[in-house]
Amino acid sequence: MCRTFRILLLFTVFGAWLTVAHAQDTLQVHGVPLWKTGMRIEKYCAIMEEDADRPLSFEQAKQAVFQQYTDSFQLARNSPRPLLIQWIRFAIRNQSMTDTADLYLSMGPHYFASLYDTAGLLHKSGIYETTIEGFAKGFLPLQLLPGQVKMFWLRTEDRRSHLVPPSLTLDTPFTCYKLVAEGMQRDRMLFLLLSMLTGSLFFISFFAAYQYWLSRDSSFLWYMAYTLSSAIIGLFWLDIRHQLSLYSAVFHDLVFAFFLYCVPVLYSLFIGKMLHLSVQFPRSWWLVRILLVVAVWQMVLQFVTLRTGYFLFSKQFGYFVSMAPVTLLNLILLGLTAFSREKIRWFMFCGLLSMLLLWCMPMIVFPKIEFRLNKWNMVLIFLPFYFLLGLTIEAICFSFALSYRSKLILQEKNRLQRQYSADLEQALARRTAEIARQNESLEKQKIQQVQTAFEKKLAESEMSALRARMNPHFIFNCLNSIKLYTLENDAQTASEYLSKFSRLIRRVLEDATAEKITVAKELETLQLYIELEAMRFKDKVRYSIRVDDEIDQDLVEIPPLLLQPYVENAIWHGLMHRPQGGAIEVAVTQPADNCLQVDITDNGIGRAAADALNSKSATRKKSFGLQMTAERIDILNQVYGMQAAVVVNDLTDNAGTASGTKVTMKIPLF
Numbered sequence: 001m002c003r004t005f006r007i008l009l010l011f012t013v014f015g016a017w018l019t020v021a022h023a024q025d026t027l028q029v030h031g032v033p034l035w036k037t038g039m040r041i042e043k044y045c046a047i048m049e050e051d052a053d054r055p056l057s058f059e060q061a062k063q064a065v066f067q068q069y070t071d072s073f074q075l076a077r078n079s080p081r082p083l084l085i086q087w088i089r090f091a092i093r094n095q096s097m098t099d100t101a102d103l104y105l106s107m108g109p110h111y112f113a114s115l116y117d118t119a120g121l122l123h124k125s126g127i128y129e130t131t132i133e134g135f136a137k138g139f140l141p142l143q144l145l146p147g148q149v150k151m152f153w154l155r156t157e158d159r160r161s162h163l164v165p166p167s168l169t170l171d172t173p174f175t176c177y178k179l180v181a182e183g184m185q186r187d188r189m190l191f192l193l194l195s196m197l198t199g200s201l202f203f204i205s206f207f208a209a210y211q212y213w214l215s216r217d218s219s220f221l222w223y224m225a226y227t228l229s230s231a232i233i234g235l236f237w238l239d240i241r242h243q244l245s246l247y248s249a250v251f252h253d254l255v256f257a258f259f260l261y262c263v264p265v266l267y268s269l270f271i272g273k274m275l276h277l278s279v280q281f282p283r284s285w286w287l288v289r290i291l292l293v294v295a296v297w298q299m300v301l302q303f304v305t306l307r308t309g310y311f312l313f314s315k316q317f318g319y320f321v322s323m324a325p326v327t328l329l330n331l332i333l334l335g336l337t338a339f340s341r342e343k344i345r346w347f348m349f350c351g352l353l354s355m356l357l358l359w360c361m362p363m364i365v366f367p368k369i370e371f372r373l374n375k376w377n378m379v380l381i382f383l384p385f386y387f388l389l390g391l392t393i394e395a396i397c398f399s400f401a402l403s404y405r406s407k408l409i410l411q412e413k414n415r416l417q418r419q420y421s422a423d424l425e426q427a428l429a430r431r432t433a434e435i436a437r438q439n440e441s442l443e444k445q446k447i448q449q450v451q452t453a454f455e456k457k458l459a460e461s462e463m464s465a466l467r468a469r470m471n472p473h474f475i476f477n478c479l480n481s482i483k484l485y486t487l488e489n490d491a492q493t494a495s496e497y498l499s500k501f502s503r504l505i506r507r508v509l510e511d512a513t514a515e516k517i518t519v520a521k522e523l524e525t526l527q528l529y530i531e532l533e534a535m536r537f538k539d540k541v542r543y544s545i546r547v548d549d550e551i552d553q554d555l556v557e558i559p560p561l562l563l564q565p566y567v568e569n570a571i572w573h574g575l576m577h578r579p580q581g582g583a584i585e586v587a588v589t590q591p592a593d594n595c596l597q598v599d600i601t602d603n604g605i606g607r608a609a610a611d612a613l614n615s616k617s618a619t620r621k622k623s624f625g626l627q628m629t630a631e632r633i634d635i636l637n638q639v640y641g642m643q644a645a646v647v648v649n650d651l652t653d654n655a656g657t658a659s660g661t662k663v664t665m666k667i668p669l670f
Contacts, residue, residue, distance in 0.1 A: 267398075351394040
């Protein structure tokens with residue numbers, strides 16, 4: 001039963017095909033006809049329009065059902081589908097038995113066109129086709145041998161709303177070249193005007209780019225982008241109308257998908273920047289931003305759909321890329337421009353209005369008028385010319401707005417300059433009077449400053465002299481220790497001592513002329529000195545140096561050799577008289593951000609017992625070293641405005657017996 005049904009279905013399809021084929025007449029030619037004009041062949045054609053979401057292959061198209069060509073198929077140009085594909089079938093018989101029929105098929109301007117016979121693809125054509133150039137974009141050659149009958153299939157592909165009504169003409173080589181020559185003669189004025197408008201837009205965009213380079217004003221950047229996009233549109237229509245083969249098919253689709261939306265987006269941003277619409281009308285500008293986003297989405301959607309040839313909602317594609325959002329955007333911009341408070345608003349308003357009128361008026365008025373084809377009427381019936389003309393007039397009006405704004409800015413600068421000059425003169429007069437009143441006090445202050453500077457230099461010189469006196473005294477103590485080991489014939493200890501002493505001498509020489517050194521360097525010098533003294537007293541001197549972790553020893557600076565005299569005094573006066581020796585602890589803390597505290601603690605015999613021993617050498621050391629250090633602290637306080645202080649406390653045990661001495665030194669950080 002199923003097999004019988006299939007056979008009946010095949011016979012039905014075959015019968016339908018025979019009916020259509022019989023209804024479709026075969027065009028008769030006799031070699032190459034001697035025609036003066038081409039022959040219209042629509043009545044010999046059958047037509048089929050694709051309605052699937054994916055384009056059909058040639059084999060699939062051959063199996064499709066064709067209908068006799070009628071004018072109703074011209075309504076397809078209003079189809080909402082993104083890609084409009086039609087197949088036209090016709091048959092030609094060459095009645096001549098001796099001559100080959102070399103003919104041309106003129107199918108009008110289509111984006112893509114392909115000619116097939118039963119064997120497959122013969123030729124390609126179309127304004128998007130990059131493999132051919134010149135007038136061949138509108139013609140397809142076909143050839144019939146003597147007595148041959150051929151069936152041809154013509155596939156045309158157009159973009160939405162740009163389908164040219166099917167118009168098929170069979171031409172001889174003579175009528176073909178004649179038609180091309182007549183077309184070039186008619187189009188010369190259109191080519192000239194389109195070239196002038198496109199060149200003007202390119203010139204304006206280069207001028208805007210130069211102005212932006214000079215002023216770095218973002219208004220010129222948006223203006224340049226807008227005019228450059230308009231110029232690219234001009235090149236696009238020149239290439240489409242005059243078949244110049246400037247661009248690839250991808251670039252053609254890119255411009256076709258973007259130009260209706262990109263240009264309004266760019267000049268909307270330019271107008272908003274020039275008139276500060278986002279500040280004057282914040283709520284309305286949010287609506288403009290939403291429409292701009294919709295326009296950008298429409299650009300991407302249309303480009304992707306045109307390149308892939310597939311869209312999920314192909315039947316409703318026209319709604320997704322409708323010009324309604326862009327039209328609403330222009331109307332809102334027109335209203336906001338008219339109500340703006342900027343002085344240049346009428347330049348912007350006239351430019352936008354002229355562009356909209358030239359864009360809409362031809363599409364409304366000209367379809368109702370019939371024109372005779374000549375060089376001027378070719379301009380009138382080419383609707384993109386009006387859109388390009390509107391863009392050029394709009395760009396010129398916008399350039400007037402930029403120039404007038406520059407004039408307003410210059411006037412404002414001149415006004416501010418005059419106001420500034422007047423204010424400066426008044427301020428100068430007041431300042432002159434004030435200077436006259438202050439001359440006497442300034443003279444007194446100058447004398448006082450000179451005197452203060454002299455006293456400061458004198459104090460600095462005195463401090464340098466004290467530091468120079470202290471260094472030899474310190475070296476003298478070290479030399480005594482070296483002498484002791486030499487007399488005892490202890491070569492190894494003497495060598496170790498000399499090594500430490502050389503390091504100490506180098507440190508002292510490096511710091512001798514420095515006003516400040518880091519805490520790390522000062523403690524390194526102090527440690528070397530204590531180690532030398534410990535070796536001299538046969539390791540009876542023990543020590544520890546402790547620095548708080550919060551102190552950056554390599555960053556905090558203090559005057560050099562400020563701690564050594566107090567450590568020396570503790571060793572000689574406190575620990576020297578104890579048979580078992582003693583310990584010295586040096587603790588460095590920072591109780592405040594601008595103050596460093598150093599505590600030097602020893603467990604010696606104390607100051608009272610040391611005074612009772614009445615050691616002459618110790619007395620000299622104390623009076624020399626500590627006295628110079630006290631003088632240095634006084635001078636530092638005077639020169640740098642410091643408040644350094646030294647406090648000495650006697651330590652006692654629980655029984656009240658002296659157990660050592662603690663020296664607390666507070667050094668301000670500056």
